[in-house]
Amino acid sequence: MADQRRKPPNQPQTTSKRQWSLADFDVGKPLGKGKFGRVYLAREIKSKYIVALKVIFKEQIEKYGLQHQLRREMEIQTALRHPNVLRLHGWFHDDERIFLILEYAHGGELYRELRKLGHLSETQAATYIHSLTKALAYCHDKHVIHRDIKPENLLLDHEGRLKIADFGWSVQSRSKRHTMCGTLDYLAPEMVEKKAHDYSVDNWTLGILCYEFLYGVPPFEAESQKDTFKRILKVDLTFPSTPDVSAEAKDLISRLLVKDSSKRLSLQKIMEHPWIVKNAKPMGICPT
Numbered sequence: 001m002a003d004q005r006r007k008p009p010n011q012p013q014t015t016s017k018r019q020w021s022l023a024d025f026d027v028g029k030p031l032g033k034g035k036f037g038r039v040y041l042a043r044e045i046k047s048k049y050i051v052a053l054k055v056i057f058k059e060q061i062e063k064y065g066l067q068h069q070l071r072r073e074m075e076i077q078t079a080l081r082h083p084n085v086l087r088l089h090g091w092f093h094d095d096e097r098i099f100l101i102l103e104y105a106h107g108g109e110l111y112r113e114l115r116k117l118g119h120l121s122e123t124q125a126a127t128y129i130h131s132l133t134k135a136l137a138y139c140h141d142k143h144v145i146h147r148d149i150k151p152e153n154l155l156l157d158h159e160g161r162l163k164i165a166d167f168g169w170s171v172q173s174r175s176k177r178h179t180m181c182g183t184l185d186y187l188a189p190e191m192v193e194k195k196a197h198d199y200s201v202d203n204w205t206l207g208i209l210c211y212e213f214l215y216g217v218p219p220f221e222a223e224s225q226k227d228t229f230k231r232i233l234k235v236d237l238t239f240p241s242t243p244d245v246s247a248e249a250k251d252l253i254s255r256l257l258v259k260d261s262s263k264r265l266s267l268q269k270i271m272e273h274p275w276i277v278k279n280a281k282p283m284g285i286c287p288t
């Protein structure tokens with residue numbers, strides 16, 4: 001396999017210097033399947049740079065009226081440059097398909113890792129939460145709220161560095177939002193109640209993820225959707241006796257899973273929290 005550290009392909013759509021086409025790539029094995037298409041390992045022929053090529057069928061997008069959402073996802077992700085945000089190098093299309101040229105995340109889904117291990121160590125969990133917090137601080141600074149952060153949307157690179165992927169549900173806005181979206185277990189109370197919400201929904205999700213990393217299950221899991229909603233609205237938070245989790249980790253979770261969104265710990269305060277300071281690997285590199 002070619003050296004991944006080679007220079008990435010130039011930015012086709014943003015600098016408009018170059019139009020990419022399928023002929024520029026050697027397409028390799030499938031990496032996964034999403035709702036609207038497939039993702040393949042690919043190599044840009046000239047530079048030998050390895051990428052992930054996401055192929056989306058226009059017919060599917062049009063059928064669900066998602067053209068605007070996809071364009072928004074592509075515009076947001078192209079503009080974001082952060083070590084913990086998956087890069088979208090560019091895109092091109094033919095008559096039937098849209099191709100996204102994505103940074104290749106060699107380590108695959110964090111979700112798979114979590115399911116394989118059952119739960120993560122405090123070092124791993126703190127390192128991922130720290131990386132996520134830094135990436136979200138960067139996104140919030142650019143007025144981007146992700147709103148769909150869940151382990152399936154978190155990928156790992158070849159060094160175990162976390163990458164936020166899938167900006168399908170993210171929103172670029174300065175005002176409070178009203179639309180209902182996201183995955184049930186990760187929804188903040190204000191989203192369950194379909195109230196206006198802002199950046200602090202992502203802070204709530206950090207609390208959910210921190211819990212799920214350490215215990216292997218999200219905190220408000222229930223038999224039915226209705227019961228999950230009830231538990232979220234009550235903030236029915238309990239900490240099982242196993243696995244053994246430190247008091248500092250529980251403290252951070254309890255300060256994030258707070259119903260009043262204005263009282264949730266800020267991203268800056270998460271980075272300064274004793275559990276993060278003590279456990280997170282500074283470079284965000286955490287081989288499993």
Ligand SMILES: Nc1ncnc2c1ncn2[C@@H]1O[C@H](COP(=O)(O)OP(=O)(O)OP(=O)(O)O)[C@@H](O)[C@H]1O
Nearest residue numbers: 031032033034035036039052102103104105109166
């Ligand atoms: N950049 C990448 N590097 C490595 N593997 C990837 C990459 N992007 C996606 N994959 C793999 O392909 C799978 C499908 O990705 P895709 O983004 O299409 O699915 P999805 O998360 O269900 O998104 P959507 O909801 O947009 O369909 C992922 O779950 C992951 O395993």
